[in-house]
Amino acid sequence: MKCIAVYTNNFEIFSDIYEEVLKTPLKENEEKVIEGITVSESGDVPENYLEKMRTKPEVVVMKVKDSDITILQHRDVFEIFIPTKENVLH
Secondary structure, X not given: OEEEEEOOOOHHHHHHHHHHHHHOOXXXXXXXXXXXXXXXXXXXXXXXXXXXXXXXXXXXXXXXOOOOXXXXXXXXXXXXXXXXXXXXXX
């Protein structure tokens, strides 16, 4: 799974730029600023990372309807997990 980190704790701001984040091509470990918010391609993460994070009480888990995309929100970051079999980013 690919992980894109969006550095904000504001859900409204995150939801405003979400579609643009998905359309923005990023190389691994590349950072870009979208509407004043830093976005980073965190590379591939193992499945067990997602499962481990889901069990933490401080983590909010969101599932995107009609897709396999999962979003975690914790502290000041949203993490978007995109299965590598889907070519959503490019």
